[in-house]
Amino acid sequence: MSEQPIGVFDSGVGGTSIWKEIHKLLPLENNIYIADSANAPYGHKSTEQIIELCKKNTEFLLKKGCKLVVVACNTATTNAIKELRETYAVPFIGIEPAIKPAALQSKHKAVGILATKGTLSSELFQKTSSLYTNGQQVIEQVGEGLVELIEEGKVDSEETKILLKKYLQPMIEANIDYLVLGCSHYPYLMPLLIDILPSHVKIIDSGEAVARQTKTILEKHNLLNNQNTNSKNEFYTNGNIGILKSLLNNPFEVNFLAF
Template identity: 65%
Template sequence: MQKPIGIFDSGVGGTSIWKEVAKMLPRENTIYLADSANAPYGEKSKEEIQRLSIKNTEFLLGRGCKIILVACNTATTNAIDYLRSHYDVPFIGIEPAIKPAALHTKTKKIGVLATKGTLSSSLFHNTSKLYAEGITILEQEGKRLVELIEAGKIQSDEMKELLIGFLQPMLDQNMDCLVLGCTHYPYLIPVLKDILPEHINIIDSGEAVARQTKAILEQNSLLSDRNVQPEHIFYTNANIAVIEDLIDRPSAKVFYLDF
C-alpha cells in the first residue's frame, strides 16, 4: 500500500511522534500537518478542538492518507471518538503514558505535565483510574510551553523559569516519574534533564505510538511493500523554519499552507 501515513498536531510538537514513526517504518511515505496558527489546542473548547480536528483530518484524507495519527494529546482526548465514528480510515491517538509510569514509580507519586485540555478530559481521568490505583498523580498544566516551543524558544530563560516553577512543587511531593502529556514536550527533555534530579524518569509515548501504528497497518494489510526512499511532506500555517530546525532531514519537504 503506497498511500502515505497522515499525521496532524496543533503545531510542531507531533514531529516528535513523526520521528519515531519514520524510524520504525522506514518504507512509509508520510504527510504531516502542523496547525500552528491555532496552537495551542489545550486552551480551546471541546467543540473548537473537534472542529479543527475534522478540518485537519479532511485535509489529510484529501491527500490520500491511509491512516491518521492524531499526534496531539488534546485532540485525541477531545475528538478521536468522533473521528473514528465518522471516517473509514484507522486512527491512532496519543494519551499520557500513565501505565508505564505506574509500573516504574517507586514513590507512588507520578507527575503529569500536560495542557488544560488533556488534564480536564474524561479519557485522561479514565486512564488514570485504570492504571494508577494506589498512586498519586500530580497534575500540572504547562501554560505557555507550547507557545514558546512554537516560537523556537526551547532554550530560553523564560522556558527554564516556567519549568522550574512547574516542577518544583511536584519534586517537593516526592515525584519520581514525570509523564510528558503533550507531544510538544519531548523537545524539552534536554532542558528538563538540566533541571531534574538524575533519578527522575521522564516518560513520553512516542515509541509506543509508533509500535501501535505499525501493528494497525499490519492488521489492515496497509504496510508499504516498496523498497525506495520514502517521501516526507510537511505542511504548516506558520513559520516553516521552526519545523525545518526540528526535523533536520534534508529529504523532507516543508511547505507553508494558508490553512
C-alpha cells in the same frame, strides 16, 4: 493502497516528535504531516472547536490519499478521536499520556504529569488515570505557556527554563520517580527536563508506543508499505516554516498551508 502515505497532524510543530519515531520504526512509509500552528495550542479551546479543527486536518490528509491518520496531539486525541473514528473510514491512531506504565513502575508511588489543560481535564485522561493511579500521589501540572514558547522557537530560552523550574518544583518536593509528558511538544524540552529533575526521575513520552501501534494497525489492515524505495515525506504548516524546518533537522520541503 499500501504505498499511500500515513497522515500525521498536531496542533503545531510538536507532533514531529511522534513523526520521528514513526519514521524511525517504519522508514519505507510515506508520510504527510500537518502543523496547525496558527491554532496552537488546542488545550485552550473548547471540545467543539477541537473536533472542528481535527476534522479539517483529517479531511486535508484524506484528500491527499492517506491510508491511516495519526492524531499526534494529546488534547486532540482525548477530545476528538471518538468523533473522528465514527466519522471517517480510515484507521486512527491516538496519543495520550503514558500514565499506565508510570503508575505501574513507580516505586515511590508518586508520579508527575506535565500536560495541557485540555488533556488533563478530558474525560479520557481522567478515566485512564483513575484506573491506574489508585493509592498513588499524582501531581498534575498544566504546562501553561510551554507550547507557545516551542512554537516560537524558544526551546532553550531563559523564559522556558524559568517556567519549567516553577512547574517541576512541586513534583521534586513530592519525590516523584516518573514524569509523564502529556503533550507531543514536550519531548523537545528533554535536555532542560533532565537538567532540572533529580537523576533518579525517569521521563516517559508516548512516541515509541505510538510508532509501534501504527505498525500493528498497518499490519492488521495489510497496509504496510514493503516497496524498497526512498520514502516521501511532506510537511505543511500554517505557521512559521523556519521553526518547523529547524525541528526536523533534515532538508525536507515544508509547504505553507493556508488554513
